Amino acid sequence: MEIESGLGNKKNVQFNWLVIILLLPLTFAACLWTQFNGLYGQEPHDLFRYMSSLFEYLVGGTAPISQNTPVLYPLLGSIVSLVIPDLYSLQFVSLSAAGICYICFCKLLNSLYSEGTQRQRYAFLVLFLSPLFFRSGLVALPDMLSMAFLVWAYLEHHQWQKTKSSRSMIISICMAILAVQTRYSVVLLFLPLLPMMWNAIKTRFSLFLITIFAMLMTFTPTIFLKGQDSFDFILNPLLENWSLLNLFRNHFEIGSNQFHYTLPNILYALSIVLHPAYCIIGIVFILYSIKTGIKLPKLWLVSLGLFIIFIAGLPTQELRLLLPAFPIVLLGLYPAYERLMFQFKSRNLRVVVYMLAMIVQIALSFKVISPVFNYQQEELIIANALKKLSPATVNTFAIDGALRTYDVPHEIVNMWSSSFPMYNNSDLILFNEKRFAELYKDATPVKNFEHLLNHGQLNRIAIYPNGWELFRMK
DSSP states (O other), rough: OOOOOOOOOOOHHHHHHIIIIHHHHHHHHHHHHOOOOOOOOOHHHHHHHHHHHHHHTTOOOOOOOOSSSSSHHEEEHHHHHTOOOOOHHHHHHHHHHHHHHHHHHHHHHHHHHOOOSHHHIIIIIIITTTTHHHHTTTTTSSSSHHHHHHHHHHHHHHHHHOOOOOHHHHHHHHHHHHHTTOOOOGGGGTHHHHHHHHHHHOHHHHHHHHHHHHHHHTTHHHHHHHHGTTTGGOOOOHHHOGGGGGGOOOOEETTTEEOOOOOOOOHTTHHHHHTTTOOTTTHHHHHHHHHHOOOOOOHHHHHHHHHHHHTSSSSOGGGGGGGGGGGHHHHHHHHHHHHHHTSSOOOHHHHHHHHHHHHHHHHHHEEEEHHHHHHHHHHHHHHHHHSSSOOOOEESSHHHHHHHHHSSEEEEEEEEGGSSSSTTTTTEEEEEEEHHHHTTTTTTTHHHHHHHHHOOOOEEEEEEEOEEEEEEHH
């Protein structure tokens, strides 16, 4: 494989921008063509409704009801919806953030390893083609936006370490604040910025005042839109049940819900380097890192470790929660990748190995996005089918957010809202018996549905994709 002179040369910069300018718009066009808008499941639809209420407020409507979620991602979505169809605006924000994240990662990799010879190929293969990176750029969730701000903050922080530039320091701090306003948990990844801020305080008072002003301006969206509710994230059930003991558990109870996992959380946290959805040969990188060492700044590593411990202490195992730290992990693994590639003495052999790795990454990316695509299409099909029915109350859960997003003209009742629901004759019940029996075995809605079904009070009137059935009360 030919030796690169670095990501900073003209050829590599052109390639980076070619990836962004060509691939991302083509990807968005494909999403429009297939009607895949990245909205699936409860959280994206909640974000979409919050985005819609923010849009109404910005154009002169009433203030939105405060949500227990960071405000920046839906706010940007509401602004983008001025020029992009609203159902696709959050996805457009995620795709744009993917481009920013990739460019900043390439620049940071170049700055950290100026003598590296495989940086361009490494960035494209292990970050851009990473299955979870690919999925995060397509779905209506804030993960990619937060990661883009985070990598940008680290890039400017590293520039400050080399130049002590006030501009780099202020940009780094502002990007960090924007990242936190997108996903609160990333605050732990910004410990390396504290010495930089202290330097601003003791260097000169005017710089300190400018920094404070910049921080306040960056916090404006949260202050303006959430006000005294800015710290409502503390009431999140996952955070309330955080414990160091969770690192050694694989069974959790949150309210009436129980969650069982195969591995304890401490091993789940290693997914960021071992799970194929992150890095298919992460274990090989780790083994080679024993020889090459991790050459990241020590405070970066401490911050990374604290973040991973925090995520492992939550009473859940969700791969995407680890995603913000992924670029930092990849920065640390780069020397191992370079050493690994040059174990193959022949240039042609290195090219073959790289191309095979690309094929595997692309295949895994489509495997990861396929369930999300099917889920979203499933919601869209059911919503369109219900629109054709005469007015009635629809009792359901898990899909109620999608029905509201797609403007189903019926009263939608979430079956979790009452332990003893009152059903009327001709009410509709939309249920996925097989799926819910597995996921919510002991949940009240499942028990109520089984009681109605076993006592002959339901009449099935329609069958939809993937186990969904529509019943009418007798």
